Amino acid sequence: MEGVEESRRPRSRVPARDMARIAVFAALIAALGLPGAITVGFSGVPITLQTLGVILAGAVLGWRNGTAAVLVFLALTMIGLPLLSGGRTGLTALAGPSAGYLIGWVPGVFVIGLLTARILPRYPIALGLLINALGGIGVIYLFGTLGLLVRTDLGVWAAITSNGPFLPGDTAKVVVAAVVAKGVHRAYPGLIRE
Template structure:
């Protein structure tokens, strides 16, 4: 692994952690708050691709698992991985691989938006709702319905992640031309 890869992975882990320090917004309907960390997961997937994005998210999740308070609201520890929000965290682990695979050979904006919505919004929210349903004994239909509250914010966060990705990619291309 190159020094540049290690640096980019470390920076993305730091970005995801910093996004967790923005206070979560409790919804009240379900024990899952609105958070910004999923934007960092999507951004890591877009910027680093499936391999390095998976390393970044995996390292972040490992830090949370061993007890570092890196999850939104200062949470961490193994107990989080069996609680009502764990489905989202498990989905985060595979998001870079899935999104990176879908975007591997496609650079078109429409494809990037579609793949990001499919994986970064729908897959994560569906996984979270399924886990929530199992752990809280909430009917799946109710968990899915309650999860709809996340869609507008998640679509906005995905849009921001795509815009940042495209802007940073342009800057990287510009820097390469300058060399």
């Protein structure tokens, strides 16, 4: 009788181990917002460490779990938790100039995770850097620039060039994420499954 009851229980589509990893990376993204934010330039978009968490989520967890971690984090901010740097919520961020960057986290982590799965199990550092830069800078900046055009009165060129002050810090995040991901994938091969 006990076996029959067990077979009737709905099974989770996401294994418990994956749920734990998703929760850990959502918490990591939140923790990286604790140091606060620095607003530079004229766009009103802050520099934060949270994009490092987004890049790491894709590079370490892959597209499925990495995207899930970012979506969990964003969902928590949308219900009003002040987890974004500077104590902002998702709703306040979406109303401001950083809306596009925040939205860009989702396709950014997806691209990083999808391409990272293709270079495993070796994880060549040069390809890891390129992938992290494509998703963590290219994709996020594309969405961020579009968001600036919608949320501010900046022209196209001004919106594009407003990304300049962020490049050195974001390049450092790309490097850190690639080094960490290489170490993780060496220690835990098979962490990302196709």
